[in-house]
């Protein structure tokens with residue numbers, strides 16, 4: 001059988017225009033720039049326009065990734081959208097995106113793995129390409145967390161933002177940007193630490209579920225924090241060992257951007273100096289699954305990444321889920 005290697009053909013991201021700063025939040029609730037900055041590192045986040053939806057953000061990011069890859073949308077034969085804030089419970093946001101972006105009748109489906117969504121979807125795309133199921137897969141992670149944030153709960157709403165990141169996956173060109181491996185895992189016994197309870201079969205929407213605020217994101221921040229550091233470190237160890245690499249081989253860590261303290265703790269455990277870690281949580285907050293591909297697209301566009309460099313993607317989120325991947329740039 002032909003030995004196909006899947007690689008990243010192009011990257012792109014989009015964040016909505018409206019910026020909400022910590023100073024803006026100070027006017028809305030009992031919080032402070034000082035608290036948000038020292039506890040999370042976040043200074044501002046982008047928020048969708050009133051009429052924008054998750055699929056709109058996904059479309060803009062996808063168009064940029066296609067342009068960057070020099071791939072026409074007609075060449076795409078599969079679309080995977082990672083999101084926890086779909087346009088609606090069904091159909092999938094990937095199907096709505098397929099229509100908006102003009103991809104005709106290709107396979108399209110969503111992945112729900114929260115902040116790990118992009119790496120889960122990337123892994124599926126890699127396998128689809130390598131076993132020749134599809135030739136070119138559009139992977140996009142998009143979220144509008146501002147739509148499910150409880151803007152009266154200062155412990156959660158200050159953390160999140162909206163945005164989308166995308167990548168076109170296909171046969172690696174000139175052995176560059178090859179996805180060497182990935183590691184995915186989950187612990188469903190901790191599902192209750194981070195979720196949005198309402199609107200599904202457990203709590204179908206009623207006046208009471210609305211009154212009880214079940215349609216907002218709920219999180220036990222302290223417990224999630226501790227598990228985040230442990231799980232991301234473990235996910236990094238696992239994928240590096242699968243790829244026969246060591247911590248010192250990593251040229252750039254692209255972590256999920258939930259909290260600067262989590263990123264610093266991870267960097268410390270990986271023995272990675274901070275200049276080898278991509279940080280944008282300061283500017284975007286936590287954009288769930290979109291955090292990793294936005295950071296990867298920024299790093300790609302920055303010109304900082306050189307051929308042959310080793311890039312580690314590492315994420316953690318609701319589920320609980322964890323995921324890591326290694327790309328040889």
Ligand code: UT7
Nearest residue numbers: 031032035039115154155158221222224225228258259317
């Ligand atoms: O992407 C998915 C994964 N998500 C995460 O990884 C998030 C993980 N968790 C975290 O990042 C942190 O736990 C938080 C940033 C959410 C919270 O930081 P913390 O250091 O764990 O703070 P805390 O929840 O223990 O709260 C400390 C204090 C409390 O006051 P008291 O009880 O000590 O008087 C809170 O009421 O800070 C208070 N507080 C705030 N004060 C000002 C909580 N939120 C705010 C706020 N402004 N926005």
